Every structure is written in structure tokens, then in C-alpha cells.
Amino acid sequence: MELRKWGPLRGEITVPGDKSISHRAVMFGSLAKGTTEIHGFLQGADCLSTISCFEKMGISIENRGDTVLVQGRGLHGLTRPETILDCGNSGTTTRLISGILSAQNFDVTLTGDVSIQKRPMKRIIEPLSQMGADITSIHGNGCAPLFIRGKSLHGIHYTSPVASAQVKSAVLLAGLYAEGITKVTEPFVSRNHSERMLKLFGASVSTEGTTVSICPAGQLYGQKVMVPGDISSAAYFIAAGLMIPGSEILIKNVGINPTRDGILHVCRAMGADLTLLNVRGQEGEPTADILVRYSRLHGTDIAGAIIPTLIDELPMIAAMAAVAEGETRISDAGELKVKESNRIAVMAQNLTAMGADVTETEDGMIIRGGKPLRGAAIESHLDHRIAMTFAVASQCAEGVTEIRSGECVSISYPCFYEDLMNLSGKRR
Numbered sequence: 001m002e003l004r005k006w007g008p009l010r011g012e013i014t015v016p017g018d019k020s021i022s023h024r025a026v027m028f029g030s031l032a033k034g035t036t037e038i039h040g041f042l043q044g045a046d047c048l049s050t051i052s053c054f055e056k057m058g059i060s061i062e063n064r065g066d067t068v069l070v071q072g073r074g075l076h077g078l079t080r081p082e083t084i085l086d087c088g089n090s091g092t093t094t095r096l097i098s099g100i101l102s103a104q105n106f107d108v109t110l111t112g113d114v115s116i117q118k119r120p121m122k123r124i125i126e127p128l129s130q131m132g133a134d135i136t137s138i139h140g141n142g143c144a145p146l147f148i149r150g151k152s153l154h155g156i157h158y159t160s161p162v163a164s165a166q167v168k169s170a171v172l173l174a175g176l177y178a179e180g181i182t183k184v185t186e187p188f189v190s191r192n193h194s195e196r197m198l199k200l201f202g203a204s205v206s207t208e209g210t211t212v213s214i215c216p217a218g219q220l221y222g223q224k225v226m227v228p229g230d231i232s233s234a235a236y237f238i239a240a241g242l243m244i245p246g247s248e249i250l251i252k253n254v255g256i257n258p259t260r261d262g263i264l265h266v267c268r269a270m271g272a273d274l275t276l277l278n279v280r281g282q283e284g285e286p287t288a289d290i291l292v293r294y295s296r297l298h299g300t301d302i303a304g305a306i307i308p309t310l311i312d313e314l315p316m317i318a319a320m321a322a323v324a325e326g327e328t329r330i331s332d333a334g335e336l337k338v339k340e341s342n343r344i345a346v347m348a349q350n351l352t353a354m355g356a357d358v359t360e361t362e363d364g365m366i367i368r369g370g371k372p373l374r375g376a377a378i379e380s381h382l383d384h385r386i387a388m389t390f391a392v393a394s395q396c397a398e399g400v401t402e403i404r405s406g407e408c409v410s411i412s413y414p415c416f417y418e419d420l421m422n423l424s425g426k427r428r
């Protein structure tokens with residue numbers, strides 16, 4: 001994929017549905033009684049992996065494009081898959097499904113692509129084992145492939161060393177089946193889509209500070225789920241609008257759940273001209289239209305409790321910091337090392353290749369902004385968020401930017417390049 005500066009981005013865009021919410025709607029719909037109707041489902045490869053895993057366990061799922069119909073069979077309705085479950089590139093599928101599979105009355109093996117087979121699974125194996133689960137990392141390295149033998153589980157109070165919605169959700173899903181109450185305490189609050197949606201489906205879930213509790217469920221009931229646009233996908237257009245001179249973009253129907261909206265706070269701290277319009281849906285998942293206009297940005301510090309609320313946006317924020325005036329320090333973000341790629345190393349390497357001044361640190365990076373960017377060969381490391389970040393950065397650089405394996409955007413945003421190009425007035 002070769003890109004060069006096209007000029008300002010102007011107009012309206014609707015980004016695809018939220019990835020975290022789409023996964024959960026299929027999973028909880030599969031475990032519920034009756035039909036779950038999902039509108040605005042993300043047709044990205046990760047969410048299709050979730051659909052395929054549940055189909056292999058006997059769930060009938062009709063994917064009509066924007067709408068998906070899941071015929072749930074109740075909490076105990078899954079059947080033993082005849083083959084290995086393939087979670088593809090999806091950490092959310094692998095970790096959340098492990099919580100569910102730990103409590104079934106069958107055995108299963110699950111795996112994923114090369115990246116998934118390197119990502120840490122001990123973080124779910126540990127708490128689930130404390131609940132009575134029997135999970136083996138087949139190669140003994142704490143990663144997938146995993147062999148899970150279904151067991152009877154009991155509730156625990158787990159204090160997680162990391163703020164991770166995937167860990168929290170895996171434990172809560174196991175808690176649906178466990179005897180007694182299950183609690184998870186995290187160091188900072190991570191995204192709470194599981195809590196919100198499990199309540200919608202009829203589970204008894206409560207939150208107090210950084211602790212979530214769940215009671216074992218008798219039954220979940222199928223629902224209509226409206227999936228808002230993914231703020232993690234909107235992030236590329238928020239940044240593009242702010243970074244590219246002359247730009248003005250209205251991004252419609254974006255999820256602005258407070259556990260996901262850290263990027264909005266950081267942009268404002270950097271001096272962004274950013275307005276939320278039409279804020280609505282406060283009861284379920286709040287949404288808004290986001291209007292961004294080109295702004296002269298300046299550096300900021302990003303650390304602590306805000307990190308989990310913008311963890312997937314940090315690559316884009318780092319590139320934004322490279323065009324901003326002054327220094328940006330990102331810390332407490334060691335989790336970036338265990339995403340689809342080591343996003344600290346990969347961001348530092350690629351931003352440096354474009355002429356930015358970046359120092360990698362143990363838990364983040366320091367970016368001294370304002371150096372002119374030039375086109376370069378960018379290694380995406382098959383990481384969708386790296387490819388999209390540098391497609392945006394290419395629009396602020398002189399010369400040609402080549403994004404290697406850029407087609408990996410299909411994981412979360414299949415028509416990303418078309419949408420970017422359309423806003424620039426260029427059509428393919």
C-alpha cells in the first residue's frame with residue numbers, strides 16, 4: 001500500500017461498529033435464550049472469528065451484513081465442536097471464550113494465528129484455574145493453543161495485576177456458571193461493555209469503584225443490540241482532522257462510553273478543536289457525533305488511570321504527538337508490548353523512520369514533536385492499528401509512505417483506506 005499526501009480531509013463519515021461490543025453481542029446472544037438481533041455489527045475479521053467459533057458449537061447465526069441474528073440456546077446449550085476453535089488474530093475472542101469454555105460439559109482446543117500464539121494467556125489461566133478451571137497451554141509457554149476441559153466452577157474474588165477488560169470479562173463469564181459470587185478488582189477501571197451488556201441480557205452484575213461482582217445466572221434472554229461506531233476506529237479520523245491542515249470532519253454515531261473516551265480528553269489537552277454534538281443514549285452505550293477541525297497541537301503527559309481508556313488509541317496518539325509542538329510523555333502503558341504487536345517498539349521504530357524524535361521507555365515513550373515527517377517504508381507487523389496510524393501519518397509527510405502488509409486493516413476496519421481517500425475527495 002503506497003500513500004502520499006492528498007491534502008485536507010473534509011466531510012462526514014460513519015465508522016464501522018464497535019469491535020468490543022460486536023464480539024460481546026455474539027457471545028452473550030449465543031448463551032441467551034431466544035433471538036439476539038445485532039444492528040451495526042462490525043464485519044471485521046476478529047468479530048467473524050467469534051461468529052465462527054460459536055457456529056462450531058452449534059449456534060445458528062445469520063449474518064445479513066449490517067444485521068446479525070443469533071439464535072441463542074441458553075447458558076447450557078453449546079455443543080462440543082468437532083474441530084479446533086480458531087480465534088484468528090483476536091485476543092478478545094480467545095480470552096472471553098476461555099471463560100465460557102471453562103464451565104462447559106465438554107473439552108475443547110482453541111488456537112489462533114501466529115500473533116495470538118505469542119500473546120500472554122496466563123493472565124486468564126490463573127484466575128480461571130483458581131475458580132476450578134482445567135486449562136493447559138499445549139506448548140507449556142502460557143500461550144495458545146489452549147486445551148480446556150470443562151469443569152464445575154466456584155466464585156472467587158480476583159485482584160487483577162493489570163487493568164484488562166479481557167481478563168475481567170473472562171472471569172465474569174466464568175462467574176455466570178460458578179457457585180457463589182465472583183468478583184474482580186482491577187488497578188484502574190477498564191472498558192465496561194461486558195458489565196453493561198450482561199445486565200441488559202438479565203445477569204446480576206454490580207460495580208463499586210474498581211470492583212465488579214456477578215451472581216451466577218439462571219438464564220440470559222436474547223436482546224436487540226445497537227452497536228455504536230467504534231471510537232478506536234474514529235480515532236484515526238479524529239487525529240487526521242486535527243493533524244492535516246485545512247481539515248474538518250464530522251464523525252457520526254461514535255460510542256463515547258467514559259471507559260473508552262480517553263482520546264477525547266488527550267486531544268483537548270493537546271489543544272484540539274473538537275466538539276461533541278447530538279450526545280445521546282446515556283442509558284445503554286452513550287454515543288455522539290464528533291466534529292474535529294485542524295488545530296495547532298501541543299504536547300502533553302499521558303499516564304495512570306486514563307491509560308486503559310485509550311489503550312488502543314495510543315499508536316495514533318503517538319503519531320499525533322510527533323506533529324504537535326513540544327514533548328509528549330506516555331507512561332504506565334506497558335500493556336502496549338503485548339498487543340497484536342509490541343506497539344512501543346513498533347511505533348518508535350516506524351516514527352523514527354519517518355524522521356520523528358522518539359525515545360522508547362519501559363512503559364511508554366517520549367516524543368519530542370514538531371520535526372517534519374517524511375515518507376518511509378512502514379512495517380505494520382500485521383498489526384491493524386499500526387497500519388491505520390501510519391496511513392494517517394502519511395498525510396502529514398513529504399513523499400511516499402509504503403505500508404507493508406497494509407491489508408491487515410481488515411481485522412477491525414475493512415474499508416479504512418477507501419474511507420480515508422473519500423474524505424480527501426479522491427475516489428479510487
Ligand code: S3P
Nearest residue numbers: 020092163164165166167311312
Ligand atoms: C478489549 C480490551 C482491550 C483492548 C482490546 C479489546 C476488549 O484489551 O486492547 O482491543 O474487547 O475487551 P485488554 O483487555 O487486554 O486491555
